[in-house]
Amino acid sequence: MHVFFTMLMAFCRKKLVSRAYASVIAITVMMLCRQAMAQTFQDNSSSDARLRVATPLMAHPANVPVVPAFSRPEAMFTDPFGMTSWLRTRGIALTMDNTNEYTDAISRPTSGHPNYKQGSSNAGQVNTALHINWEKIIGLKGFATHTLFTSRYGTTANRMMGDWLAHSSEIYGGGGNVVVHLVTAYGEETLLGGRISIAGGRLTEMSEFSASAxxxxxxxxxxxxxxxxxxxxxxxxxYPAGEWGFRIRGRPLRYIYIQAGVYFAERGIYANNQHRTGFHFNSSNIVGQLVPVELGWEPVLGRQHKLPGHYKIGGQLISAPNPDNYYDEDGNPYALSGKTARNRQQTWSTWFEVDQKILHHSYSNAEGGLTLMGGVIYNDPHTSLRNYETYAAFVDRGFIRSRPYDSFGAAMTYVKIAPGVSSTDILDLSMIPQKTLPNHATGVQEHATIFETNYQVHVMRGVVFAPDFQIYFHPNAQRNLKNVEFIGFKSQIQIL
Structure with a gap:
């Protein structure tokens, strides 16, 4: 599917048809396709860990170890040759999906920068997840393992326009440009009917903390x-980087959880020299620890209990060497002294995030309705690039009665750059000759806003396609770069 639409865009360019017209053609083709029951984007292959956070206890849980049911997303091949059913009855869940993201700049880059250009990009990945219930296989009660592999390809267009803060295609990067990249591989023991969950192995911290499907x-x-x-x-x-870690989650009440973890900080977790394939298991790169804690409340509101919400507050302490964004070891600005930035052994980050469905569409499926989202992340201003970020978004599924499985959404994020980073930029620019600025900047980095909206078309079982529009206000958080607009699409094909 993603190949078809990439070829369509290329054909339209070759015939000198406008980018906007190419997008209209793509949308029209997708809207004419047959519709069947389906979910919208849910990040299916990697969402099991998140769903286990976002699923309240049953009304009367048992007091014995139990493996929570593995998710079974709607797929193109529901049960090929009976394989899926045969595996799941034996405790094995195998899922596979492809996500593809295309973006095309419809505005010209800021003049005066010969490396910037107006262009387009395509990026994607194939995910394969394997979940095994060892209670069914060898009788090991409450124990399961979860392994996730990915294969990524392509690039992202925002860097062509001078922005290095937020990829226009989230799928880009971190996969090592290899056929198989290991993301996670860990074991999980669930006790007291789901009240306690203990996990350890190669984990991705932000798949469970400050996370949402x-x-x-x-x-x-x-x-x-x-x-x-x-x-x-x-x-x-x-995602898609993993590290050694340990996490424990407890549910003292049905709709409340508290979780904490210890993760071992490794150098270069997104770099290819050590972590290209994800199979680097030794401890040679470990330089410290990360200790996150999160408290969450997950009410299901409304008379019919069809309005789920998630309210979470958390933070973490990071004990690993991080460079100061302004001072050197002597307490002077390193931009002026020319010395190495001071290393800080302790740093931190915090978050508060909310999502709440406020309206359920009775004619839609169980996920139909309007959900509002908002949050703020605040980081240590001495070591961070992004001092804080705030966001607001909504997703409305099934608001058109004749298209009950389509979805419309919009999101806006605001990022404030740490004061030390901005001050360092000012000093670097004041030097004669001017120094090269950090973070690929070509001006003072201060703040940036990104707005995005899309419409998700449910094409057929297991296939979702979403025309997308993005606008960057102050790309790379720089006032000297003009606003940039992108159009494109995101597609997801759930294969198994």
Whole structure:
């Protein structure tokens, strides 16, 4: 499917048809396709960990170990040759999906920068997840393992326009340009009917903390996956990077959870020299620890209990060497002294996030309705690039009665750059000759806003296609760069 639409865009350009007209053609073709029951974007292959956070206890849980049911997303091949059913009855869940993201700049880049250009990009990935219930296989009660592989391809267009803060295609990067990249591989023991969950192995921290399956209803990296400021520190792992870690979650009440973890900070977790394939298991790169804690409340509101919400507050302490964004070891601005930036052994980050469905469409499926989202992430101003980020978004599924499985959404994020980073930029620009600025900047970095909207078309079983529009206000958080607009699309094909 993604190949078809990439070829369509290329054909339209070759015939000198406008980009906007090419997008209209693509949307029209998709709207004419047969519709069947389906979900919209849910980040299916990697969402099991998130769903286990976002699922309240049953009304009367048992007091014995139990493996929570594995998710079974709607797929193109529901049960090929009976394979899926045969595996699941034996405790094995195998899922596979493809996500593709295309973006095309419809505005020209800021003049005076020969490396900037107006262009387009395509990026994507194939995910394969394997979940095994060892209670069914060898009688090991409450124990399961979860393994996730990915294969990524392509590039992202925002860098062509001078922005390095938020990819216009979230899928880009981190996969090592290899056929198989290991994301996670860990074991999980669930006790007391789901009241306690203990996990350990190769984990991705931000798949469970400050996480939501709703984020990837969008495409821009400022929001999809997780708000970008949540992984501002170089040691925080987010999909597709994993590290050694341990996490425990408890549910003292049905709709309340508290979780904490210890993750071992590794150098270069997104770099290819050590982590290209994800199979680097030794401890040679470990330089410290990350300790996150999160408290969540998950009410299901409304008379018919069809309005789920998630309210979470959390933070983490990071004990690993991080460079100061302004001072050197002597307490002077390193931009002036020319010395190495001061290393800080302790730093931190915090978050508060909310999503709440406020309206359920009775003619839609169980996920139909209007959900509002909002949050703020605040980081240590001495070591961060993004001092804080705020966001607001909504997703409305099934608001058109004749299209009960389509969805419309919009998101806006605002990022404030840390004061030390801005001050360092000012000093670097004042030097004669001017120094090269950090973070690929070509001017003073201060703040940036990104707006995105899309309409998700449910094409057929397991296939979703979403025309997308993005606008960057102050790309790369620089006032000297003019606003940039992108059009494109995101597609997802759930294969198994």
């Amino acid at each position: 709703l984020f990837c209803n969008f495409q821009n990296n400022s929001f999809c996956g997780r708000p970008k400021a949540a992984i501002d520190n170089q040691y925080i792992t987010s």
